[in-house]
Amino acid sequence: MTTDELIWRISGGSGDGVDSTSQNFTKALMRSGLHVFTHRHYPSRIRGGHTYVEVRASAEPVASRGDGFNVLLTLGDSFARNTDEDAVYGNEAIKPLSENLDELRDGGIIVFDSGQVDIEEVPNFEERAEEHDWQVFPVDLRGIAKEHGREIMRNTAGVGATAALIDMDLDPVEDLMAEAMSGDILEANLDVLEDAHDHVTEEFDTDTGLSVPQGEHDEEQVLLSGSHGISYGAIDEGCRFISGYPMTPWTDVFTIMSQELEEMGGIAEQVEDEIAAAAAAIGASHAGAKAMSGSSGGGFALMSEPLGLAEMTETPLVLVESMRAGPSTGMPTKTEQADLEHVLYTSQGDHSRLAFAPGDPVEAYEQTRKAFELAWKYQMPAIVIYDSKLAGEYRSVPKSAFDQEPNPDLGSTLTEDELADAPHDDTGRFQRFQHDVEDDVSPRSLPGQENGRFLATGNEHWPNGQIAEDTTNRVNQVDRRLGKLSSVRDDLNAMEESFQSHWGTEDAEIGVLTWGSTQDSVEEAVENLAATGRPVAGLGVSEIAPFPEAEIVEFVESVDEVMIVEMNASAQFRGLLQKELGAYGQKISSLLKYNGEPFRAGEIEEAIEIELNGGGEPTAQVTLRPATGD
């Protein structure tokens, strides 16, 4: 745990402005020279319901939400107060104040809206505050907001109030407000901000012992989510066609891409369903555009059919699978990593598809680029699989990571000149799907090109594309389609650096293995333990298919036992690893979490301590599953 850090949590009901307030607050901290990370918790509803955003800020780079928090700003319980209307907004039993006390660290600050909350209603509040040494500041945020503007500005009042208690400079906050609004609204907000700040300074002892850390960036930072990473990677690879259907959390990528592509002369299509979405991306790609689509679990299920079609017709395509807690509709706004098997095994037949699982926004950018590059080079669908956590978490990342050249190359697509020299059969038909070719890639033509006519079909086909059930041709075609995967593996192995991340000590006894977005919590846990001399190493896997066998074998063999950490109940990555390696079952155990919340580093540290030293059950809502035979 970074000692010099601030973790600020703002809570309220949906519609209270928790999201926009936290975005501005986060950006202000980043602009003051800090590294930031945000974690968002929200319900699947438009108005009401309990929501919070946690902002972690430190002079050192921060890659995860951390453990607990030390400042709580609660905007009251607005949703439970809509008593005049028939509709009930949210669960009245869940209050933005009482719900958010469990993880508040000892000595932490609480600012609550005394204009809305009667502290007497919060069970055992006084005792708990005393026990944990909390510093409690009742401030009439609603009253201050009303006095200078409108009641809704109580979020601005809250920022002003907490800023006074943590020695936060208001200038960056005011600058951001000025960038977002103007005129009377801006004036009113600035008044509310400053008045709340002054009120707290005058009414309370502001020497809380907590303050905003001081920091300075080595290089310029930008505040991005994993969804931005995926979208920007696609844009830089020349993706100019997206088709989709809204579904949380895939909608993030769909929205960003739709807005950007309209501006840059691309095409964005919101279509009737996810089958159409994937099929439309296939159509655009077949016609020559770099195209993508995607969805979340339930919508991706509908894409199963066109996914197989893309494999059989060897149509390049990138699909995004943005996981949320399932099965079925599950928990729409809660995170999980339980669609791994769905992504790898959905659709009939043997599969030639690629899958990448980035762990942070920069990896999301790089691996999406790689997914496009390989999909077009090898003519197969590539899937970028990530989750609600990475989709919605914002963090500061170096701007320079995105300072790269575009790559609109269409891979193994022929020009008309090249087509003239390409193999044709004796009836003059282009041999689109040849048997014996380099890297198993048979170059393609595009509709409209001369000398390139062929039939793309979901049926098995001859080299010229015509439907065929000849047994020898069948074997040749299957071998070539599947053979492309080993060529992709060779390509990935030849890269200067693999997409996998390694942490921790050499000569480790325990290896912690994870994949996708869970890697940031594992990284933090491993490094915390390593700092205290524990023999632990970590590996975060981002290449899922083709499986990075050599790298994983090396890691597994370097330690005495391996704990696989993932957010699902059935240990899906562990299953994949066992299938791919067919060994090591005796030394692999699992740490699983599937309550909808991502791992905290502390939970992983505790589990590793139990593995190392023995002990009882973990205290958190996680599951330890032993190695085979244990």
Added chain:
Amino acid sequence: MTAFNATGSESDVERDEYTPEIEPQATWCPGCGDFAVLKALKGALAELGKDPEEILLVSGIGCSSKINSYFDSYGFHSIHGRPLPIARSANLANPDLEVVAAGGDGDGYGIGGNHFTHSARENHDMTYIVFNNEVFGLTKGQSSPTSPKGHTSKTQKKGVAKDPVRPLSLGLSAGASYIARTAAVNPRQAQDILVEAIQHDGFSHVDFLTQCPTWNKDARQYVPYVDVQDSEDYDFDITDRGEAFEMMYETENALYEGTVLTGRYYRDEERRTYREEKQMRGEMPDDPLVERYFDEDYEWERSYDLLDRHA
């Protein structure tokens, strides 16, 4: 260097140029109405002088969709019910392509009904031919969405309990801007209608009545047929949606009572295509997207230039 130079040719094209030199795997039975669609399509495209390499023929699954095996152009034989989203986005990515979608009554009005509705509604500039033989052929004779009520098969032993779909009315309510019905037994009309449908700017829906000699022996072979444009008994304005709708309704009733009416039912020349609508809103590039990838001078925008808003 020629990299990508599709289209626009007005050269004389012979019908035979669309015939593959290789023998397709025999999938259509002797006497199948699908041969008539194939012939009419070849005739119409030849009449229009379309180069086979500028045509993208996208089909679904079923006997009808095997048309790709008999027709030499760029082809995409896809999956059951899904030809339309593939066809329309290919057309958006490269509007220079002549995009024709084809499928059967089960493919288009059943499993693909959602795509049919929305493609018509969006008015994509393409032609959609539905081979309507009132039966599932390739899976051996089950009832289809256009099978008459009471049609029996192994899976409908007591006769189908559903009313048939009304394809023309469905196309009209969904928003197709050209709608016609023709029949395998009327090759001249079929070719003329396909010529019009392909020339039409917007979504052209052609319900093509075909016979299935193997699985639907009871089906009327659509003889005698009446061309509503040639008959004095029918007088309606095909540019008037209301009149067209009444005429379609009558036609759809008549079919199951033994009177086969064919002809042009609706044409809206005023309505903008989907591409034009999007262009008006600044949401659709003027150039074919695909050409950019071959244009070495095209300046690709970078995400790096978008990052200021995140700083």
